[in-house]
Amino acid sequence: MTFSSIIRTLGRSPLATELLNKLKRHRYVQLNGLARLPKGLVASALAQQEGRSLLVVTATLEEAGRWVAGLEAMGWQTVHFYPTSEASPYELSYSDESEMTWGQMQVLADLVEKRETNANSKPIAIVSTERALQSHLPPPAAFEPYCLTLKRGMVQDSKILDRQLASMGYDRVALVEMEGQWSRRGDIVDVFPVAAELPVRLEWFGDDLEQIREFDPSSQRSLDKVERLVLTPTNFNAIIKAVLAEKKVDEINHLGSVDTENETEKFVRRLLGLAFEKPASLLDYLPENTLVVVDEPQGCEAHSDRWFENAEQQWKNCERESVVADGGTEKLPISHLKVPKIHRTFAESMADVAGFDRLELSELAEDSTTKKFQSSAEGDQLPSAINLASRPVPVMPHQFAKLSQMLREERDRGFTIFLVSAQPSRSVSLLSEHDCPAQFVVNPRDYLAIDKLQLQHVPVALKYSGLAELEGFIL
Structure with a gap:
């Protein structure tokens, strides 16, 4: 928290007052002439001055990592890194990136918890790439029912928990050692949430949840107590399959329970657009008053354009594959389903960002780095860029x-x-x-x-x- 006092000084300065007034009037401010450190300080000062959460959108994962390291010293209680993939959602390799999915679940679990405890929640900072603005998630209304909130002292039939964990994709084992596993020994249930750094031990007395403790998976020794825990599914396949089953998509009935080793499971993530008319992006999970910061918009657009070209090609390949497999096979009846298009251009993503107060930051002091986005959602003319002329x-x-x-x-x-x-x-x-x-x-x-x-x-x-x-x- 080294920079807390610097952010406090910035937040009380006439500069911050002027920028906040511009944000209230236009919901958009573009700042030029800022290096990485002052970018983080100014963005944090504006967000913390009004008690807002912060989303920082960068062009690359490397730059996102640098932002995370800086924000951790800027007074934020929680700084999340939201991982994204270079692969398109139509590639089968996209479903193999379980570490990425678990990292996303960790952020979504925190955002779901903030929705449930809105009055007492503190602002958080999230850093990701422009890929987080793409439609790649189930809508919050579909995701939240698959999240299980456990609180110390709650009353619930502990046996029901077994069925809930199985439906969420957790594997029952004798000894919990890695993410996505759970075990039971009498009234003690060990779970390793995919959205947590450490596994937790649930100590039941009958139907009363007496204690929730983290524990060391190597030594199995209990650690700190936890008052509240949000369990998420191990992946999004269970949600997609449940919605498709409700829509009576026959091919889904050929699939059994979630099994990451099953070849057919790799096809399920492709069908996100078939399950939901409008899949969600990270923006749909954010609190309404979140301040969205787009770092180097030109760089974000350039990376997004290259990814969009690849995604467009992969989607066309999927269409050709579905036509070839239209006769169906006993092994993969799901493979002939038509894959809806869910990728979009950077301009379309920025149209969703326009629903939030947003800050666009550039290091080069130019008149305008994002002319094509210089209009609000209502079509009003937005103010020109402000050159803060930061110098090293x-x-x-x-x-x-x-x-x-x-x-x-x-x-x-x-x-x-x-x-x-x-x-x-x-x-x-x-x-x-x-x-x-x-x-x-x-x-x-x-x-x-x-x-x-x-x-x-x-x-x-x-x-x-x-x-x-x-x-x-x-x-």
């Missing part, structure tokens, strides 16, 4: 005399100065030797001390030892 601090390795001189100059110009260092005490000592007094604040949330130092125009030093790539900047 020159790299000065071991040159504290030059650094001190630069800090004094910026201080005299009225800038608020924060020093972020892995060794803040040493940095403060060296700066003091060069006639630039600074103060190390151990607790980055000690706002009274930080406010006092800022009134005295004393640079504030903060300790950071995380994994984010940091570069000094002047905003």
Whole structure:
């Protein structure tokens, strides 16, 4: 939480007030001239100032990972990485990416829990690629009934839980060691949710759920207590098959229970568009007041266009395969079903984003990087881009005399100065030797001390030892 005080200072600045007013008027603000670190600080300041959740959309998984590392130090209680695939939803390999599906389930479980406990939930940050804007999920109304919420002290027939876990795709084993498994020993049920980092142990007394504890899968020893748990299905196939069965799609009746080793299961995910007239994207699961940030819109569009071309080709291949297999085979009767088109262009995805307050961020200071999206959902003209003209601090390795001189100059110009260092005490000592007094604040949330130092125009030093790539900047 190193940057909490910096975000608080930004959130109370005239800049943040002006940007928030523009968001309220137009539901859209485009900012240019920002490097990665100030992008995260400005986006977090605007979202946290109004208690909003944050969704950051990037062009690549690598850039998404960098955003996650930065946001974890910016005052967010929870930062989720929502994984996406380079494959199209029509490729059979798409169904094999269980790790990706489990990562998505982890985010969706948190969002479902926020819907159920809306009054007490705290804002969260989610980072993903532009692929998360594609239609690739069942609608929330179809997904939520397949989620099981367990709370300590609840009353339920514990035997019903066995059937629920089986219907959600969990495998019964003697000893739980990996995701998607569960076991029972008398009144103790062990489950490894695909949406959690650790398995949980449910301790029942009759029909009363007395305790929920995490446990170590290697030693099987109980760890921390958990008050509430949301269990999700192991994949989306069970939901798709149930809806298709209700629609009386005969080929689905040839499939047995969920079995990831079964060849026919790989075809089920293709039929998302057949099960639902309008499949959902991650946007459909977000709280209404979420602030959506699109990082480098041009880069997002370029990556989306390449993926769209591949998806279009794969969809046409599926159509040809369904025609060839139209006679059906006893082995794969499902393979001749016509696969509906669910992929869409970046412009169509951005039309859904327009339903949220959104921020578009670019590092290059240009007049407009997204002219084709410069209109609101109602067709109103949107404001032009704002150039914040952030500039990097020159790299000065071991040159504290030059650094001190630069800090004094910026201080005299009225800038608020924060020093972020892995060794803040040493940095403060060296700066003091060069006639630039600074103060190390151990607790980055000690706002009274930080406010006092800022009134005295004393640079504030903060300790950071995380994994984010940091570069000094002047905003």
